[in-house]
Amino acid sequence: MKPNCTNIEWHGRAKCAVCEVRNFVLFSGLSAQELDSILQPIDNLHAPQHAVLYEQGAAAPYVYTIRSGLIKLKVDLPNGGQRIVRLLRPGDVAGLETLVGERYHHAAIALQDADVCRIPRDVVMKLDQTRPSVHQALLQRWQRSVDQADHFIVALSTGPAEARMARLLITLGCSGEHPETMPSREDMGALLGITTETASRIMAGFKRRGLVHTDKGSDVVCDHAGLAQLADC
Amino acid sequence: MKPNCTNIEWHGRAKCAVCEVRNFVLFSGLSAQELDSILQPIDNLHAPQHAVLYEQGAAAPYVYTIRSGLIKLKVDLPNGGQRIVRLLRPGDVAGLETLVGERYHHAAIALQDADVCRIPRDVVMKLDQTRPSVHQALLQRWQRSVDQADHFIVALSTGPAEARMARLLITLGCSGEHPETMPSREDMGALLGITTETASRIMAGFKRRGLVHTDKGSDVVCDHAGLAQLADC
């Protein structure tokens, strides 16, 4: 296998009993025994950067929970461009629409190397009906999707591009403490509804003003306070 | 009572048995008898234009189903402006976040005169747990919120303002057959993330080019084909 391939790799059946993020994901209310008793398989997958979990409009047999990494949900525009409508982090769920429909509404692509669990829709639907804790967790994930979509509208699609970029960096977790891995300029553009060039220019301006500082590779450390000031104008 | 007040008026207990849109709203799977047996009150309200169903951040004791009219969900921006993040039509639900949280995430305001049913959260939660049909309807409403939010990102917050306005008119139902009541220019701006002046200019341009035609008052008829052509560019 090539070192830089973008194929999803199968890492065996999920070992929910020892999953370090189980309490943040869908099955937080279930015991390890209850999970082991599920007949249908939950697979543990590794998605390298740029790997595609599913395509927009494809038949939707699975729900995915993110255990690590960063996933983008994007839609294709009629003019050939793309728009990223959500960013999923550990604990988030992709493909919930499978529970009420037949097809995925977006393409799901790994922005950074990611570990995900792939759960057949039937498993989720059954647990939803039989386990109140799973049911409640599902409602919370759904509301979380709504909240994140609202955040994309209010914070990342409103106001001048510079303020939007500042909000994006904050959204990505730029606290100033640890370096953060940045998406490509193209993805930044698709996230904010601006062109790649504008994204590049704004980031260059941030660097020039000392608001962000290149650490190594695509990792940066940010001046959180300075960005926050730009953000709400 | 003043003829043009914006207070919500109480129109008595909901008569679900004779509700003409019951099959489109949350309780489509329940019989009239089942609904009558609910102990807690479901109120039938009329919300005149500009009436406020609830404020952003307020305690959230109710879920609202829209029976007629048009409701906007808006959030206040740090710089004093506003952004409309959703439009709710008959069959849609407002305030679902009450089922997983304490407070409303937006302000809900009637864009046009609206009839709504106000349902205590406890009623919805109980029916969600005891009636599978209501449970399924809830999931569908939640997904509908996500889909509508995505539409705001992809269609109403992407591309040049003129294309966004064309998509908004189409979203509002401009088929060319019947006249449609338009929101104010200010609301159009808040819907599209542009200024009131730009919204006015674009609408004036549409009229000049014959793409929309003023019927009476704020009602317009649209050239659906012409707008659709502008929409995907």
Added chain:
DNA sequence: CGTTATGTTGACCTCCTTCAAAGGCTGTGG
């Protein structure tokens, strides 16, 4: 009939896109 919100229009300037070119990084093949 004045008063107040809402819509329209103009002038100006900033921001962003577009098109183009150059620079940097990486993997590949000689």
Added chain:
DNA sequence: CCACAGCCTTTGAAGGAGGTCAACATAACG
């Protein structure tokens, strides 16, 4: 090991799109 291709990023210049500020028109309402 170096040269080269390919991709991403950066930067420039020019034009257009949209914001801002201001004046004015229109409509709604007391």
